[in-house]
Amino acid sequence: MTPQPDPVPGPRPATPLRFRGGLPAAALPIVVFVAGAAWLGFSGAPDERGLWPVLLAAIGVGLVLARRPADYGAAVIRGMSRPIVMLMVMAWLLAGVFSVLLRESGLVHALVWAGGELGVRGGGFVLLAFLIAVLFSTATGTSLGTILICAPLLYPAAGVLDAHPTLLIGAILAGATFGDNVSPVSDTTIASASSQRAPMGGVVRSRLRYALPAAAAAALVLLALGGADVPPGAAGAAASATAEALATASAGPAGQPGTLAGSPAALPMLLAPLATFLMLWGGRGLVESLFAGVASAVLVALVSDLVAFSELIHVDTDAFRAEGLILDGMESAVGIVVFTILLMGIVGAVQEAGILDRLVRDDGAASESPRRAELRIFGVTSAAVIVTTHSVMAILAVGDLVRKSGRRAGIGRFRRANLLDMTVCTYPFLFPFFIPTLLASSATGSGAAFGVPRVTALAAGLANPYSWALLAVIVAAILTGWGRTEQPTKKRRP
Helix, strand or coil, rough: CCCCCCCCCCCCCCCCEECCCHHHHHHHHHHHHHHHHHHHHCCCCCCCHHHHHHHHHHHHHHHEEECCHEEEEHHHHHHHHHHHHHHHHHHHHHHHHHHHHHHHCHHHHHHHHHHHHHCHHHHHHHHHHHHHHHHHHHEEEEEHHHHHHHHHHHHHHCCCCCHHHHHHHHHHHHHHHHHHHHCCCCCHHHHHHHHCCCHHHHHHHHHHHHHHHHHHHHHHHHHHHCCCCCCCCCHHHHHHHHHHCCCCCCCCCCCCCCCCCCHHHHHHHHHHHHHHHHHHHCCCCCHHHHHHHHHHHHHHHHHHCCCCCHHEEEEEEECCCCCCCCHHHHHCHHHHHHHHHHHHHHHHHHHHHCCHHHHHCCCCCCCCHHHHHHHHHHHHHHHHHHHCHHHHHHHHHHHHHHHHHHHHHHCCCHHHHHHHHHHHCCEEEEECCCCCHHHHHHHHHHHHHHCCCCCHHHHHCCHHHHHHHHHHHHHHHHHCCHHHHHHCCCCCCC
């Protein structure tokens, strides 16, 4: 008998998915995934491919516990096929090509040359990487785009410029987080302000009182601990092995002998990330901007004779296959692409189970004290971002609850928007089961050709001082009431 396919994915059904064991059983796939990701992270597994079996196991648990496995399978497919998922897949593929083109053209060697000429090394280079990522993310509003562009460009230079690789990727991740947190064109800033019906200008100005102290603390940590000879706690037992790897240099650009010290010949390749930056700054989409960056990289590399056309793509008649830098770049993105698709399938099924609906249910109770209401906002938003693994999705899920409960407690709209945004800009940039940390870990593969080791998603998140400082700022602000008086919402007349 031929197996029948799952129902054709379509709109979300009116009734939620039902599980043997109720909502706790519905949440079990996420628990399995988080536990597996944590185990791999603490085991030191650096490759996101290691999470594929964990994600498949989580989906299998959902199928076993669902009362109608076919409905669960259809929900997983609906989650995978969302436009946001396909957007990320396209971005990962283009970024993979972009990264390989910049590397093979010799741009990393040119940046090392520039760093040596300017005398920027160790913690100074790590701090510079943080500031570059801050500028990029604040101007463009995209944390993922910042990681995709900045990490492959800056991370490989760690070996020669005496920067600790773990803190270097942590600095890039921290800078990406800052822009996501404060940029007026960031999706989280827009979502948090609009959900609380607060003007964008006031939200950004009020948020700086929290973001700037966290950024200053992050900068001090990165400058003090960023040198390769100072092993940070995030590096753990691997610090000595990392230091030994840093002493290794590799050959120059593809097909050209040389050392990592390099020359300024490839500096014109900076026009390619600049093109991407300007398009993102001008409000263009991530895919469109990355495509322009790839096209610019190809053009500059060919005109400057840094890469031959045959290196971009050619046919290996002996192996009966196409090869080249473009294919190498796309293949390098396979790990994060498959991870993203599987993860969003699980998230889609969890949402259709009604867990978020139960989480954000508002019983309209009497007003709480401001501190208690803020703790509730922080807790609910934290739970939402962990369940959805997506910052904007979490804000949209709990926005109405936060606005209503916050108004009852007399909490101002700016304060509510800030609590929302700051909370979702912590966990995804800290824990090893979120896309930003996994993407940062994946990007450290760009250092392999230069003798710089890969960094796990767990280590990258632990080395992100901005998000840790921001988390401390949130808790301190709630417990002490610091900043709570900013334009409180007027209570409605009875």
